[in-house]
Amino acid sequence: MALTALYPGSFDPVTNGHLDVLFHAVRLADRVVVAIGVHPGKKPLFSPEIRGEMILEAAAELDVADRVSVVTFDDLVVDAAKREGASVLIRGLRDGTDLDYEMQMAGMNGTMVPEVQTVFLPASPPVRHITATLVRQIAGMGGDISGFVPEQVAVRLRARFSGAASD
Numbered sequence: 001m002a003l004t005a006l007y008p009g010s011f012d013p014v015t016n017g018h019l020d021v022l023f024h025a026v027r028l029a030d031r032v033v034v035a036i037g038v039h040p041g042k043k044p045l046f047s048p049e050i051r052g053e054m055i056l057e058a059a060a061e062l063d064v065a066d067r068v069s070v071v072t073f074d075d076l077v078v079d080a081a082k083r084e085g086a087s088v089l090i091r092g093l094r095d096g097t098d099l100d101y102e103m104q105m106a107g108m109n110g111t112m113v114p115e116v117q118t119v120f121l122p123a124s125p126p127v128r129h130i131t132a133t134l135v136r137q138i139a140g141m142g143g144d145i146s147g148f149v150p151e152q153v154a155v156r157l158r159a160r161f162s163g164a165a166s167d
Contacts, residue, residue: 005029005119006086008077010037010132011051012044013153017123017130019058021092024121026064033084038074045136045160048072058150078113089118094128 005025011018011034025032034055036048046054052070059068073080081089089109091102099120106118123130130148139145139157146154 002030003028003088004031004033004084004086005088005090006033006035006077006081006084006116007090008035008037008073008080010039010042010044011055012046012132013135013149013157014051014054014058015127015130015132015135015149015153016147017092017094017127018055018132019062019150020124020127021090021121022055022059022068023062023064025090026062026067028119028121029088029090030067032064032068032090033086034068034070035077035080035084036070036072037077038072040074046156050156054150054153054156057152061150076112078109078116081116082113087116089116091118091120093120093122094131 005028007022007025009018022032022034036051038048055070056065056068059065071080071084077089091106093099093102102120109116109118135145135148140161142161145157149157
């Protein structure tokens with residue numbers, strides 16, 4: 001039986017930290033569904049479609065595109081997992097603060113849908129400090145984000161903040 005994992009997040013933008021966790025998730029599961037959360041009250045930098053394109057481009061660069069797909073969801077993550085046939089939720093951890101929050105979420109999700117198991121994957125040390133929030137802030141102030149995101153994402157970020165893109 002093939003194991004499907006759901007890797008949820010906002011991915012706005014996808015970072016090298018996200019990709020590190022994705023790469024490790026693909027080593028554990030036969031199929032990884034990257035689930036982009038869409039929240040009506042939030043104004044993301046990039047549309048869900050553009051975020052999906054960036055994730056698939058990066059998956060191709062990692063040579064794992066054949067085992068990765070992208071969906072969007074605007075409901076509970078456990079409902080998205082059930083729709084995709086996922087028995088595992090992938091959550092990346094950078095530090096103890098992430099662990100505290102993610103343990104609460106895993107408990108709530110496990111109570112609602114016990115057949116979906118949360119698996120924590122620690123980010124590798126070279127990318128542990130990267131957050132999408134900080135990447136957006138650095139890019140917005142004209143800083144060098146090349147060490148934090150794939151090149152195709154950096155190009156889109158530079159275009160976005162120069163006013164050249166309307167994604």
